[in-house]
Amino acid sequence: MVKIEYERKSRAAKRSVNWIEELERAGLSPLRDEPLARHTSFKIGGPADAFVTARTPGQAAASLRIARSAGAPVFFLGWGSNLLVRDGGVRGLTLALGGDFERIEFLGPTLVRAGAAVRVPQLVVSCAEKGLSGLEPIVGVPGALGGAIVMNAGTREGEIGPFVDEVETLDLAGQLSVIARSSLRFGYRSSNIGTALIVSALLRLKRGVKADIMAAVARQQQKRFQTQPIHTFNVGSTFKNPPGRFAARMIEQSGLKGYALGGARVSPMHANFIENFAGAKASDVLALVDLISERVRAASGVQLELEMRVVGE
Numbered sequence: 001m002v003k004i005e006y007e008r009k010s011r012a013a014k015r016s017v018n019w020i021e022e023l024e025r026a027g028l029s030p031l032r033d034e035p036l037a038r039h040t041s042f043k044i045g046g047p048a049d050a051f052v053t054a055r056t057p058g059q060a061a062a063s064l065r066i067a068r069s070a071g072a073p074v075f076f077l078g079w080g081s082n083l084l085v086r087d088g089g090v091r092g093l094t095l096a097l098g099g100d101f102e103r104i105e106f107l108g109p110t111l112v113r114a115g116a117a118v119r120v121p122q123l124v125v126s127c128a129e130k131g132l133s134g135l136e137p138i139v140g141v142p143g144a145l146g147g148a149i150v151m152n153a154g155t156r157e158g159e160i161g162p163f164v165d166e167v168e169t170l171d172l173a174g175q176l177s178v179i180a181r182s183s184l185r186f187g188y189r190s191s192n193i194g195t196a197l198i199v200s201a202l203l204r205l206k207r208g209v210k211a212d213i214m215a216a217v218a219r220q221q222q223k224r225f226q227t228q229p230i231h232t233f234n235v236g237s238t239f240k241n242p243p244g245r246f247a248a249r250m251i252e253q254s255g256l257k258g259y260a261l262g263g264a265r266v267s268p269m270h271a272n273f274i275e276n277f278a279g280a281k282a283s284d285v286l287a288l289v290d291l292i293s294e295r296v297r298a299a300s301g302v303q304l305e306l307e308m309r310v311v312g313e
Helices: 002-016 018-025 057-070 120-129 145-150 210-227 247-253 282-300
Strands: 031-035 047-054 074-076 083-085 090-097 104-106 111-115 164-170 176-180 197-204 264-266 274-276 309-311
Touching: 018 047, 018 057, 047 057, 057 074, 057 090, 057 164, 057 197, 083 282, 104 120, 111 120, 120 145, 120 210, 145 197, 247 282, 264 282, 274 282
Parallel strands: 047 090, 074 090, 083 309
Antiparallel strands: 031 047, 104 111, 111 197, 164 176, 164 197, 264 274
């Protein structure tokens, strides 16, 4: 009981600190105790102490400076599509992007600048309509551009990393900088961008025949409709594929396809997807993740690695 009371008092103190009032005085309209379940594709997640949607780089920088000066932690939230927020929520500032960050600009024959909040399917289709090729394999990635670049989102057919020419970022002090292609490093579901907030990215694509590109986009979309549970609450792939193997097949071979624990379930359609099918809590999902990991390790000796990000208390 002592620990519980301490945690309650600690959280109450954090909610009342004056940095949130400073966000309000700066016109940044923070939402207090905003349920993050409203902002994730899983529809799971406890409250954020302060939730701000920045619509300009200036607003984002001001939010970061205020949080930094108060020593408050900062969490960047994109589309919330590769994310599990624990039931206790997220302390400090949760910063989301809109407005100017949702712009797409076509700058030349093959160059496109897009804001970090542009949704990947929208970007791919917009480029295809301009006869620009390269991004077709990621049309089914359910996320925003910023997050897609940080994790080098992709499929078996291709990733976004090879097409990123430069990235514009804000650091936690609100300072703007540009990372050139020569300094960027991309790996399997990873990059070297670190903790900075992506503002926008310059993409260098390839010219192609519009009809052919649109047909390739349609094929990718159809494949996703046929193989993934897109109409359920999920975060996409739960685990990364081990080298030379497929996580979904390993989970299915362990006998867990369709298995439910609390309100969470291994998708009957695709075993590397966990679904919130009955009001799941984060604790249900994490318990199911542990069970899957144990079963697969026992059967194959392989330790699966999470692809989805887990944050919060």
